[in-house]
Amino acid sequence: MDNFEPEIVAFCCHYCGYTAADMAGTRRISYPSNVKIIRVPCTGKVDAIHLMKALEKGADGVYIAACLEGDCHFKDGNLRAVAHVEKIKKTLEDLGWEPERVAMMNFSAAMGQQFAQAAEEFTEKIKALGPSPASQATSKAV
Amino acid sequence: MKTESRLEKVLASGQLAVTSEVGPPRGCNIDIVKEKANMIKDHVDGINITDNQTAMVRMSSIAAGVALKQMGLDPIIQMVSRDRNRLAMQADILGAYALGCNTMLCLSGDHPQFGDHPMAKPVYDIDSINMIKMVKDMRDEAKFQGGADITEPPKMFIGAAANPFADPFELRVMRLAKKVAAGVDFIQTQCIFNTAKFEEWMKQVVDRGLDEKVAILAGITPMKSLGMAKYMKSKVPGMDIPDEVIDRLAGVDKDKQAEEGIKMAIEQMQRLKECKGVKGFHIMAIEWEEKVPELVEGAGLSPRPKV
Amino acid sequence: MITAEQKPLQEILGYIAPYEKILVVGCNECVTVCAAGGRKEVGLLSSAIRLNSAKAGKKIEVLEHTLERQCDPEYVDQLAELAGQVDAVVSLACGCGIQTVASQYPIPVFPGVNTKFMGASESQGIWAERCMGCGDCMLGITGGICPIARCSKSIMNGPCGGSVNGKCEISPDVDCAWQLIWDRLVELGLQDRYEELVAAKDWRPAGGGGPRKIIREDLASSKIITEDNA
Numbered sequence: 001m002d003n004f005e006p007e008i009v010a011f012c013c014h015y016c017g018y019t020a021a022d023m024a025g026t027r028r029i030s031y032p033s034n035v036k037i038i039r040v041p042c043t044g045k046v047d048a049i050h051l052m053k054a055l056e057k058g059a060d061g062v063y064i065a066a067c068l069e070g071d072c073h074f075k076d077g078n079l080r081a082v083a084h085v086e087k088i089k090k091t092l093e094d095l096g097w098e099p100e101r102v103a104m105m106n107f108s109a110a111m112g113q114q115f116a117q118a119a120e121e122f123t124e125k126i127k128a129l130g131p132s133p134a135s136q137a138t139s140k141a142v
Numbered sequence: 143m144k145t146e147s148r149l150e151k152v153l154a155s156g157q158l159a160v161t162s163e164v165g166p167p168r169g170c171n172i173d174i175v176k177e178k179a180n181m182i183k184d185h186v187d188g189i190n191i192t193d194n195q196t197a198m199v200r201m202s203s204i205a206a207g208v209a210l211k212q213m214g215l216d217p218i219i220q221m222v223s224r225d226r227n228r229l230a231m232q233a234d235i236l237g238a239y240a241l242g243c244n245t246m247l248c249l250s251g252d253h254p255q256f257g258d259h260p261m262a263k264p265v266y267d268i269d270s271i272n273m274i275k276m277v278k279d280m281r282d283e284a285k286f287q288g289g290a291d292i293t294e295p296p297k298m299f300i301g302a303a304a305n306p307f308a309d310p311f312e313l314r315v316m317r318l319a320k321k322v323a324a325g326v327d328f329i330q331t332q333c334i335f336n337t338a339k340f341e342e343w344m345k346q347v348v349d350r351g352l353d354e355k356v357a358i359l360a361g362i363t364p365m366k367s368l369g370m371a372k373y374m375k376s377k378v379p380g381m382d383i384p385d386e387v388i389d390r391l392a393g394v395d396k397d398k399q400a401e402e403g404i405k406m407a408i409e410q411m412q413r414l415k416e417c418k419g420v421k422g423f424h425i426m427a428i429e430w431e432e433k434v435p436e437l438v439e440g441a442g443l444s445p446r447p448k449v
Numbered sequence: 450m451i452t453a454e455q456k457p458l459q460e461i462l463g464y465i466a467p468y469e470k471i472l473v474v475g476c477n478e479c480v481t482v483c484a485a486g487g488r489k490e491v492g493l494l495s496s497a498i499r500l501n502s503a504k505a506g507k508k509i510e511v512l513e514h515t516l517e518r519q520c521d522p523e524y525v526d527q528l529a530e531l532a533g534q535v536d537a538v539v540s541l542a543c544g545c546g547i548q549t550v551a552s553q554y555p556i557p558v559f560p561g562v563n564t565k566f567m568g569a570s571e572s573q574g575i576w577a578e579r580c581m582g583c584g585d586c587m588l589g590i591t592g593g594i595c596p597i598a599r600c601s602k603s604i605m606n607g608p609c610g611g612s613v614n615g616k617c618e619i620s621p622d623v624d625c626a627w628q629l630i631w632d633r634l635v636e637l638g639l640q641d642r643y644e645e646l647v648a649a650k651d652w653r654p655a656g657g658g659g660p661r662k663i664i665r666e667d668l669a670s671s672k673i674i675t676e677d678n679a
Contacts, residue, residue, distance in 0.1 A: 056503075
C-alpha cells in the first residue's frame with residue numbers, strides 16, 4: 001500500500017480548469033502524473049454518470065475543475081457541475097464509500113500555480129484513503 | 143322549536159345565551175370531565191365537548207357528553223370531519239341522540255399534521271358545510287345522506303364555527319352565508335381579541351340579514367398571561383391579536399396579568415352585548431374553567447335563565 | 450404527469466442482494482421527465498449497484514434497458530430476451546409500469562422508485578401535485594384550481610378557518626387552494642359562483658367504488674381496428 005499510486009480523473013473545462021493546467025505546464029510547475037485530465041467544453045457538460053463511470057472503471061478519485069463561480073463561460077455550467085458532484089457524494093455515502101473521492105474545484109485561467117497545488121493535495125488525500133473498492137476489484141481481475 | 147335543545151330554548155326566549163367548553167382527558171378518567179363541568183354548570187346553557195382537539199387523541203366527545211347528560215347537564219357534541227366518513231358520522235349522531243345529546247357542532251377539524259398522529263390518514267369525506275346539511279336533512283327530512291329514510295330521526299340543534307379573522311376577509315361573511323344556506327342554527331366564533339374587526343364582520347353579517355337566520359355566539363377567551371398572548375399571536379394559526387391587548391397585559395405586574403386578562407374579557411363581553419346580531423357568548427377558558435363563573439357574573443349574564 | 454422519486458439506495462440493494470444478474474429497466478415517459486427513472490437514472494443506478502458490489506467483493510452483473518413506455522404490454526414485450534437472461538428486475542417506472550413488467554415475466558420485479566402523485570412542473574426540478582384523479586372533474590366551477598388535490602382537507606366549500614395570508618394552516622409553504630380559487634374567480638368576474646353550495650362529493654369515481662377501469666368500446670373492439678387498418 002505504501003507505493004500506492006492512485007488513478008485520478010480530472011474533468012477540466014476548456015476555458016478555465018484546462019487553461020490553468022496548461023499554464024502550470026508552460027510555467028513548468030509540476031503536479032502529480034496520477035491526475036489524468038479530460039478536457040470538456042464546459043463542466044456543465046459533465047454529468048453525474050461520467051463521475052460514476054470513472055469510479056466504476058477503477059479511478060480512485062475524480063474531480064471537476066471549473067471556472068470560478070460567476071465566471072462560467074456558459075453562464076452557470078459550473079453550478080450544474082457542483083450539483084452533480086454533491087449528488088454523487090451522497091450516492092457514495094449511501095454505498096459506504098468515502099465521499100471525498102469526488103471533489104469540485106474552481107480556477108481562473110491564470111491560476112496555474114493553484115491548479116498544481118490542488119492536484120497535489122487531492123492526490124495526497126486519495127493516497128491516504130487508499131485504493132477504491134472498484135480499483136481493487138479491477139486490479140484483482142487483471 | 144326544532145329540537146329539545148336547551149340552547150335553542152334560551153335563544154328562542156330572546157335572552158343572551160352562554161356556552162363554554164370542556165376538553166376531555168387523554169386517558170380514561172371521566173371524573174376529570176365531570177369536575178370541569180361542575181365548575182361551570184350553573185353559569186352556562188350548554189357545554190361543548192371537543193372532538194380530538196388539535197388532532198390529539200382524547201376521550202370521545204360523545205362518551206364524555208353522555209356522562210354530562212347523566213349529570214343532568216347539556217352537552218354540545220363537537221364532531222370533526224377529519225376523523226369520520228359519513229357512515230361513521232351518521233351512526234354516531236344516531237347513537238349520541240339516542241343517549242340524550244341533542245346539540246352538536248359541525249367542524250372540519252385541525253389537520254392531523256398538528257397532532258400526535260401525523261401519520262394518520264385524514265378522512266375529510268365531507269366538509270363542515272355538507273355535514274351541516276347532512277344533520278339538517280337527518281332531522282328535517284328524516285333522510286340519511288345517502289337518501290334512505292330514517293325511522294326515528296335525530297333532532298339535533300346544529301351549530302358550526304366561524305372565524306371572522308381568517309383570510310380572505312371578504313369571504314368570511316360569504317362562507318357564513320353558505321353555512322346558513324346549509325341549515326346551521328347557531329354559530330360559535332373563533333376567540334375574539336380584535337373586537338373592532340369582529341364588529342366590522344358582524345356589521346356585514348347584519349347587513350345581509352344573516353343574524354335573523356342564525357344565532358351568533360361571540361367567542362371569548364380570557365388571557366392568562368402576557369406569555370399566552372404572545373404565544374397565541376405568533377404560533378396559533380388564524381388568531382388575530384392586536385398590539386393593544388399585548389400592551390395592556392405588559393402594562394401590569396406579572397402576578398396581576400391573570401386578573402387583568404379576566405377584566406379585559408369581561409369588558410369585551412359588555413361591549414359586545416351591545417353589538418347588533420350577537421346572541422350570546424361562547425367562553426373558551428383554556429385550562430381555566432374555574433374562571434367561567436366569574437366571567438359570566440362579571441358580564442352581568444348571571445343567573446342563567448330557567449327554560 | 451406521474452411523478453416519482455428514486456427509492457433509498459439501500460432499500461434497492463436489499464431487494465437485489467440474493468441475485469447475481471439483474472436488469473434495470475427505465476421508462477421514457479413521465480419518470481424520464483421528472484428525472485427519476487429514465488435512461489440517465491438507469492445508468493446511474495446500475496453504476497451504483499456495480500460500485501456497491503465492488504465494495505462488497507461480490508460479483509453482480511447489471512444489464513440496462515429503457516423502454517419507450519412501461520405501462521403498455523406491447524413495449525414490455527420487448528424485454529423478453531433480456532428478462533430471460535437475468536434473475537431479477539429493478540423497474541424505475543411508476544407503479545403502473547412496474548406492475549406491467551411483473552405481470553409479463555415470471556421473475557421478481559422490484560420497484561426502484563416511489564411513485565408520488567400526478568403533478569405539474571412549477572420550475573426546473575420542482576413538481577407539485579395538481580390532480581388526484583377523482584374521476585369527476587370540478588375545475589369548471591373552481592376557476593381552474595383543484596380543491597381536491599390542492600386543499601389539505603379537500604374541502605368542497607372552503608376556505609376553512611386555518612387560511613392565513615393565502616397560506617394553508619399545515620405550512621407557510623403551502624398555498625391555500627381556496628384563496629387561489631377565490632382570487633381566480635374574482636379575476637374572472639365569477640365571484641357570485643362562490644356562494645353556490647357544492648354538494649358532498651361522490652367518491653365512487655375517485656376509487657371509492659373499487660379499482661377503476663376505462664373501457665372504450667370503439668377502441669377495444671378488434672373489428673373496428675381491423676377495418677381502420679384496411
